[in-house]
Amino acid sequence: MAPRRSTTKGFKQTSSLLTQRIRAGAESRGFAESRLLTRWEEIAGPDTAAIARPVGVTWGRGMGATLTLLTTGAQAPMLEMQKDALRTRVNAVYGYNAIARIRITQTAPTGFAEGQAQFTPARKAAPKGPDNAARAAGAAATQHIDNQGLRDALARLGAHIHARTASKET
Secondary structure, three states: OOOOOOOOOOOOOOOHHHHHHHHHHHHHOOOOOHHHHHHHHHHHHHHHHHEEEEEEEEEEEOOOEEEEEEEOOHHHHHHOOOHHHHHHHHHHHOOOOOOEEEEEEEEOOOOOOOHHOOOOOOOOOOOOOOOOHHHHHHHHHOOOOOOHHHHHHHHHHHHHHHHHHHHHHH
16 A cells, blocks of 8 residues: 655644744633634624723632633723623633633823734635636536436535636636
């Protein structure tokens, strides 16, 4: 039996190279779960994520840790009212009641490196759908199918496959 040939030609995914460094950086600030940083908008919600950023988790001697959030002075009262709901969401990421308290730190909106740190992922571009030629090819390939719902679904699938193969050829 011939040995399996590598398809990556010695290359590795960037994520596999950076995982340990990201984890080490997050853990140095007390974040056992780096998802708290990278998925902050999903965890806190878009409204809360727009006004606050997590900057540290400190573990005390007792049960539970303290999550420190950075916000501007004007937004602090709004964030103060949301602390209990936010603590529940954050603990759902950890899977247990890891965070006992949330501390809010206020700063100016500009001028500090922490206030400018962005943890939100870049927005993904909307995928391009199939063009008219791909749709026509998908419809032509499914003309012989009697079931209308199945024919439409297969036509859409065929159109996407045709568009994908056409884009790889160019």
